Amino acid sequence: MQTPHSGYHWDASARRFFEGWYYRVTLPDCGQTFAFMYSIEDPIGGKPHSGGAAQILGPNDEYLCRTLPNVKTFWAWKQTLGLGHWGKRREGRGEETAVSSLRSAVSINSELRTQNSLAQRHKALLKTPGFLPPEQFTQHIHEGYQATATWHQGVLHEPSGASAGWAYQIQPVYGWGNATSQQQSTAGWLSSLQIFEPGWQILMAHGLATGWIEWNGTRYDFVNAPAYSEKNWGGAFPQKWFWLNCNSFVGELDLALTAGGGRRGVLWWMESVAMIGIHHNGTFYEFVPWNSQVHWEIQPWGHWRMWAENSQFTVELTGTTDLPGTPLRAPTAEGLVFACRDTMLGQITLRLHDRQRNETLLEAYSDRGGLETGGAPWDGVWQSAA
Incomplete structure (x- = not known):
């Protein structure tokens, strides 16, 4: 199930x-x-934009953001999906808890020896940032996060008093490609090279999450909730972009959609690209510039329309919202700044048609879709094809 580009890309x-x-x-x-967004910029440190951040888009598109400026407490795995960033730590809490539980069972001398041993072990554990067993993360990390392909955990506190905590397991269902085949690069095999920047990879088009999220004191427990993950990376930034995503459609338990496009750098010029990917009942339907004609008509906000065709299939996709959306920060040439607008309560309609059989394979609707526009300029409707 691991997709290409799951590991960390920074070359030091x-x-x-x-x-x-x-x-x-x-x-x-x-x-x-709940949408969780993590970023690290100029991880070598000492640069104007060096640092990390964690953002959450929560219920009713409410927003929470915390910066994590110390790049030395960020970690990520090179070969597989795994990352985390530590903010404030609870050093000593584990030692105190462990020692207090021993008080009634050991002598004072033995207790002191145990306390010293535990203190040394916990200091060693927290010396080098990395993945912690979930219970030790809870015990030692006052603010931060850790995430892999199958586990996601964290806690954030805003000075205003807003807070969030979460811990849930993930069962991947679809990566990016047919479920029984080798997983694919979202932007094609050339994305392995430093030609197209930024790179983009859907890590898990669909999965099932079980655990809990606490948002400003309200706890949400869930079992087998639809989950999704993606990433992007590079040394350059798109001029502008759009995005539609949903894996919670009415009456469809095995359907995941990701679509988007943007203007990105290719060596010394810019190009407009877009794609639509659908996972449905074990089959992957991919509409990308190297196998299809992809068209889009995107307003600055409120209406997204895409359609595409290849030799076998056509797809039509519409996203709409009357909500104002929530401004989000994104890494840019000027650092992490408000550069895009999102809602997780968009209406999305999807129609997939088999041209050879002249048969509609799928018609689906959701009012829980993710919709985004970002970058600039958005002077009017962006209408193009790739």
Whole structure:
């Protein structure tokens, strides 16, 4: 199930660089979505934009953001999906808890020896940032996060008093490609090279999440909730972009959609690209510039329309919202700034048609879709094809 580009891309050089990750859970019972966005910029440190951040888009598109400026407490795995960033730590809490539980069972001398041993072990554990067993993360990390392909956990506190905590397991269902085949690069095999920047990879088009999220004192427990993850990285930034995503459709338990496009750098010029990817009942339907004609008509906000065709299939996709959306920060050439607008409560309609059989394979609707526009300029409707 591991997709290409699941590992961390930074090559330890001093060039301008960012990497970002996106995790999402949609709760069927209440219709709300939690989207977690993590980023690290110029991880070599000492640069104007060096640092990390964690953002959450929560119920009713409410927003929480915390910066994590110390790049030395960020970690990520090179070969597989795993990352985390530590903010404030609770050093000593574990030792105190362990020692207090021994008080009634050991002598004072033995207790002191145990306390010293535990203190040394916990200091060693927290000396080098990395993945912690979930209970030790809870015990030692006052603010921060850790995430892999199958586990996601964290806690954030804003000075205003807003807070969030979460811990849930993930069962991947679809990566990017047919379920029984080798997983694919979202932007094609050339994305392995430093030609197209930024890179983009859907890590998990669909999965099932079980655990809990606490948002400003309200706890949400869930079992097998639709989950999703993606990432992007590079030393350059798109001029503008759009995005549609949903894996919680009415009456469809095995359907995941991701679509988007943007203007990105290719060596010394810019190009407009877009794609639509659908996973449905074990089959992957891919509409990308190298196998299809992809068209789009995107307003600055409120209406997204895409359609595409290849030799076998056609797809039509519409996203709409009357909500104002929530401004989000994104890594840019000027650092992490408000550069895009999102809602997780968009209406999405999807129609997939088999041209050879002249048969409609799928018609689906959701009012829990993710919709985004970002970058500039957005002077009017962006209408183009790739």
